[in-house]
Amino acid sequence: MIVFITCGHRPDDERIYAREIKSLLKAGHKITYFTRWEKETNLSEDNLWHRNYSEKDLSLKDYKKSILNDFKVLKPNIIHVHEFELLPLASKARKIYNSKVIYDVHEANIELWDAFSSKPQGLKQIINKALDQFEKRYLKSVDRVLTTVPILVDRYQNRGIGSTLLPNYPLDLPRRSKKSDVKTVIYHGQISIERGLTDLIEAIPPLIDSVQNFRVEIYGSERVPGTVEKLNSLVKELNISDYLNINEHISHSDILKRLSRAYMAVIPFRDHPMFQIAIPVKLFEAMWAKCAIVASELESIKEYDENFIEFFPSGNIEALSLKLEHLLKNEDEVNRLGEIGAKLVKNKYNWNKVEGELLKVYEGLKN
Numbered sequence: 217m218i219v220f221i222t223c224g225h226r227p228d229d230e231r232i233y234a235r236e237i238k239s240l241l242k243a244g245h246k247i248t249y250f251t252r253w254e255k256e257t258n259l260s261e262d263n264l265w266h267r268n269y270s271e272k273d274l275s276l277k278d279y280k281k282s283i284l285n286d287f288k289v290l291k292p293n294i295i296h297v298h299e300f301e302l303l304p305l306a307s308k309a310r311k312i313y314n315s316k317v318i319y320d321v322h323e324a325n326i327e328l329w330d331a332f333s334s335k336p337q338g339l340k341q342i343i344n345k346a347l348d349q350f351e352k353r354y355l356k357s358v359d360r361v362l363t364t365v366p367i368l369v370d371r372y373q374n375r376g377i378g379s380t381l382l383p384n385y386p387l388d389l390p391r392r393s394k395k396s397d398v399k400t401v402i403y404h405g406q407i408s409i410e411r412g413l414t415d416l417i418e419a420i421p422p423l424i425d426s427v428q429n430f431r432v433e434i435y436g437s438e439r440v441p442g443t444v445e446k447l448n449s450l451v452k453e454l455n456i457s458d459y460l461n462i463n464e465h466i467s468h469s470d471i472l473k474r475l476s477r478a479y480m481a482v483i484p485f486r487d488h489p490m491f492q493i494a495i496p497v498k499l500f501e502a503m504w505a506k507c508a509i510v511a512s513e514l515e516s517i518k519e520y521d522e523n524f525i526e527f528f529p530s531g532n533i534e535a536l537s538l539k540l541e542h543l544l545k546n547e548d549e550v551n552r553l554g555e556i557g558a559k560l561v562k563n564k565y566n567w568n569k570v571e572g573e574l575l576k577v578y579e580g581l582k583n
Contacts, residue, residue, distance in 0.1 A: 219292040220249045224299050227251040239571045252279045280305045303354035310357050316581040321363040327490035360577050380577055384497040387567045389504045393476040399544055400478040404435040404471050405498050407443055412484030419537035420456045427544045432460040475505035483511040487530040500565050503557030508550040510539045524556035
């Protein structure tokens with residue numbers, strides 16, 4: 217029995233559910249899937265039993281206790297966890313049931329903690345060091361790390377844990393739709409200041425007098441409560457609500473439909489160490505959608521550029537505005553860039569090219 221566990225990702229998370237679980241089901245594995253999320257959901261199907269616990273009604277501590285209780289019946293052979301907070305749970309299961317443990321690292325934890333901590337610098341360093349030591353302690357119970365970029369593979373290899381690169385390349389995606397008559401620019405993902413959304417908003421006013429018939433749509437969930445309210449206040453202050461809208465998170469299939477009809481995608485991340493490492497899956501989805509892409513000039517994204525991305529210096533609002541204006545006025549260039557990106561996703565950056573690595577890890581743990 218394979219058990220997937222997450223405590224902080226949506227049940228239909230693209231990496232966990234749409235890629236990894238679906239690939240393993242296709243290969244004939246049986247899976248139990250535990251999630252802790254605010255909304256009721258049930259993704260159960262043949263060979264997949266999904267149990268979602270209410271985030272509002274159950275603390276993380278009690279969530280882990282409930283899963284351990286379920287393990288008395290399940291007796292899992294392999295446990296696949298997606299947050300470092302779940303490492304103690306996996307460690308206990310390993311001792312009791314001799315379970316194999318896969319630790320799936322989606323992002324660079326050290327850099328993530330540094331970017332999003334609101335603590336004073338001195339206290340932040342103490343806390344982050346403690347979190348890092350916590351992770352190192354429980355790595356002793358991990359059989360394999362899966363992670364998204366080579367630098368993290370090397371980091372965990374250096375800590376003595378065998379690691380496998382499993383990039384966040386997209387799945388075989390649905391047929392694209394016809395582009396909208398309105399030139400739509402889309403940002404989708406987590407809504408946070410660190411991701412450069414105030415820069416994007418402030419880049420819009422200079423476009424209004426020079427570009428006709430455009431819209432900017434932001435989709436996602438806020439990491440810190442009050443972020444959307446703060447951004448909407450900025451939109452109101454700049455008097456650009458006719459040109460920019462902030463939307464709630466929508467399903468993956470729905471965002472793909474909107475991307476498919478969009479003209480351009482923007483990745484305006486600030487220059488934080490975590491974004492110098494992370495490869496946003498939104499990059500590949502925008503490529504599939506034949507969108508022109510405007511992105512912060514970060515090394516992590518530049519590694520994937522084959523002359524189809526327009527870069528601007530991170531945090532430079534004027535440069536971002538000029539890049540948006542240039543593409544909004546040059547439809548032939550947008551089409552050219554979109555075609556290059558789409559071909560790369562079809563031939564190179566897609567899940568079919570890497571899912572075999574996931575299956576190899578599972579076969580290796582079974583032997």
